[in-house]
Amino acid sequence: MTSDHLLSLIRSRILYFQISKNGSSFNYKSNLIMIIKYFLLLPHLKENLLELYKEEFLEDDMSKTKAAEALLVASDDERDKKIYQAGFIPGWIGEGGLKPEPIHEFNACSWNWDKGKELLEAAARSIDPRVAERRNIRMANTANEKRTSLNTIHTSYQMVAPGEFARAHRHTINAGRLILESSGAFTTLDGEKVYMEPNDIILTPNWVWHGLGNDNEVSGAFWIDFLDDPLVSSLKTIFFEVRDEDYETMETNHNSPYHIKWRDLDKKLGTLAPGVDESYGCRIKLDTPSIPSMDLFMERLDNKMKTRAIKSTANHIFVCVEGSGSTQVEDVSFSWERGDVVAVPSWKSFFHHASSKSSLLEITDQPLMEMLGWYRSSKIISEG
Numbered sequence: 001m002t003s004d005h006l007l008s009l010i011r012s013r014i015l016y017f018q019i020s021k022n023g024s025s026f027n028y029k030s031n032l033i034m035i036i037k038y039f040l041l042l043p044h045l046k047e048n049l050l051e052l053y054k055e056e057f058l059e060d061d062m063s064k065t066k067a068a069e070a071l072l073v074a075s076d077d078e079r080d081k082k083i084y085q086a087g088f089i090p091g092w093i094g095e096g097g098l099k100p101e102p103i104h105e106f107n108a109c110s111w112n113w114d115k116g117k118e119l120l121e122a123a124a125r126s127i128d129p130r131v132a133e134r135r136n137i138r139m140a141n142t143a144n145e146k147r148t149s150l151n152t153i154h155t156s157y158q159m160v161a162p163g164e165f166a167r168a169h170r171h172t173i174n175a176g177r178l179i180l181e182s183s184g185a186f187t188t189l190d191g192e193k194v195y196m197e198p199n200d201i202i203l204t205p206n207w208v209w210h211g212l213g214n215d216n217e218v219s220g221a222f223w224i225d226f227l228d229d230p231l232v233s234s235l236k237t238i239f240f241e242v243r244d245e246d247y248e249t250m251e252t253n254h255n256s257p258y259h260i261k262w263r264d265l266d267k268k269l270g271t272l273a274p275g276v277d278e279s280y281g282c283r284i285k286l287d288t289p290s291i292p293s294m295d296l297f298m299e300r301l302d303n304k305m306k307t308r309a310i311k312s313t314a315n316h317i318f319v320c321v322e323g324s325g326s327t328q329v330e331d332v333s334f335s336w337e338r339g340d341v342v343a344v345p346s347w348k349s350f351f352h353h354a355s356s357k358s359s360l361l362e363i364t365d366q367p368l369m370e371m372l373g374w375y376r377s378s379k380i381i382s383e384g
């Protein structure tokens, strides 16, 4: 056995010795005995062994002592000050740590369509979409300094004035619109015109060109935009481009895959039996693979129907398409009529109560939560 080999054995024994110091007393003792044995066997390696000991123990202990000295401070304030000065933040100060359940930054809130229309008509007198890009009013959450409706989904009311065209643009944001009033309004979608009727839904997925026009020379067109822009914005993945289009010579597409017609939905809802699950009325999941960050449902509630309360990690926007009623979110009730919008943040229980036969468009980020393994839900039996 060479000296190098023996030194290597001693080094590994010392390592085991260090580990076994925190382990069982048997390992600790046996490793200590082995090291002493090597010392006795190799008196001529004494110098080398002393160097090894210094390297393995003394220098390590000295550096630990040095580090410990640097943390000696006169007070807690001084300790924290030193941590800030070194470019860290003390983990024990302010928000932080894991909570047993999600906490809310956004409030449940609602917006009224009559008021929204009045404000947009006033804005039409002075806001030109050639300057402002789009004439819309944002449904900003009531939580402090929020500009979006919820954490991942945003909604706005928008208007295109009679005879107006808002130029085409495209963006990485997925969006859609539920039409409230239109008689001759259209969206251009990748160079084709798609005319929109009330309660129709138009999708404008990631990077699809879309412009907005209104052939009607008397009446404005109005709708609700829904977008995943809070999500795309927080991920810093927004791209945006504009272009001019000759919309007057464009072909009309009567069967665009991005056009969900109300007349088809209405017919389908009329043939469905109420769901067995009392959490919902008659509910249709819309076929929207082009906007993977959001799922859309159209739900019909019979007169006086009350759904069972549900709570989930998904965010929800509800738009009243027809009828009237209210949505109870925890202890607050939001009444709605056609065109009104209710935002329900994640992990807040809610249920609907229709005061007449009603239809609600539901927009939810549930597919995102499911894809990432974060979807959880519970039915709140006592409130339903």
Ligand SMILES: [Fe+2]
Binding pocket: 169, 170, 171, 175, 204, 210
């Ligand atoms: Fe857009």
